[in-house]
């Protein structure tokens with residue numbers, strides 16, 4: 342009935358998450374409010390872990406892409422669940438370090454890491470640095486040599502796969518700022534250079550074809566292309582690369598009609614493609630890494646707002662304004678990303694209205710969704726927007742100097758604040774006096 346397994350209805354007809362009444366949570370912690378169900382996050386970690394173990398015989402690692410939602414609490418959960426961590430900035434690395442995340446399980450991504458970030462990664466002993474380009478390769482080699490270290494690296498490769506998703510979240514095609522192209526020969530040239538370097542040890546290759554993908558074929562195809570490249574590397578240099586990192590991108594259910602593939606099914610099919618291609622190309626099966634972000638935290642979260650003004654424009658549309666908006670969820674304005682919403686305090690009632698859910702920023706495009714089916718809403722109602730656990734808090738801003746909402750985490754029904762609400766003082770903290 343709901344887009345996520347952690348959601349439900351209670352006897353009052355209120356929406357629940359992790360068994361807790363969302364209306365009560367809104368009263369206790371105020372709105373806007375992000376709520377995350379830790380049990381759901383842990384279930385997702387576990388099912389990915391089991392699936393990788395099942396299909397790769399324990400020769401694989403699930404690394405959580407922390408860009409989807411990064412805070413200390415999540416880094417701790419992921420560490421406890423035995424996953425690796427994908428970071429893309431000094432800030433994400435700092436968050437991981439601040440909870441003592443095991444450095445050997447960290448993968449450092451990014452198309453333009455700064456000198457300072459590379460130094461921080463080397464000093465923390467980050468297990469794998471995913472090198473994006475020639476400039477970074479040279480820089481990392483120099484930084485490592487001058488510190489008497491050897492950085493273990495993967496190369497980010499553009500496999501040339503056109504996954505069917507929004508343009509801004511597609512990354513595997515040739516016209517992308519990420520990675521080294523196969524067809525131009527630059528990926529092979531990077532391998533040749535790395536093999537002769539003293540500060541880096543090339544362990545494998547990485548690709549990420551995009552995000553919120555529902556099809557399995559692009560993932561299978563990417564695995565085949567990447568293994569083909571690994572076979573070419575073996576033929577050219579005699580080196581058999583040990584690691585194949587296939588990235589993330591698995592789609593989640595945002596709307597009731599969305600039908601994402603079970604993650605286990607992805608894993609089974611992709612493992613089959615890996616097995617077949619390795620056999621055909623005479624390769625040993627590499628150690629497999631996958632990097633899900635959205636699918637680990639997305640379904641575990643929702644956002645609660647208080648309804649304010651209702652503006653009916655006859656023959657045009659009805660705007661229902663809430664006390665948040667693009668500041669806490671910029672995904673509609675960026676990608677027209679669809680969400681399901683409901684009146685949390687009347688969640689059992691039928692959805693009889695079509696509304697445009699508007700934010701409170703001084704920006705016409707500040708919408709959380711259009712043509713949304715909802716129960717009739719009045720000022721003071723609690724509005725829940727579902728499946729906001731990924732890329733919402735992570736992409737939040739202070740536009741219009743609106744403080745960012747807190748994140749409340751639920752574990753076995755017990756709530757705690759894992760990120761506190763920003764205050765007005767927080768907003769002026771870095772301003773000159």
Ligand SMILES: Cc1ncc(COP(=O)(O)O)c(C=O)c1O
Nearest residue numbers: 406549552589590632633634635
């Ligand atoms: C390199 C890399 N890995 C993993 C991810 C996580 O993707 P998703 O959240 O779609 O699983 C991303 C983001 O799309 C990415 O850029």
Ligand SMILES: N[C@@H](CCCC[NH3+])C(=O)O
Nearest residue numbers: 408510552553672731732
């Ligand atoms: N932030 C995007 C996806 C990009 C993922 C990072 N490579 C989203 O909200 O869907």
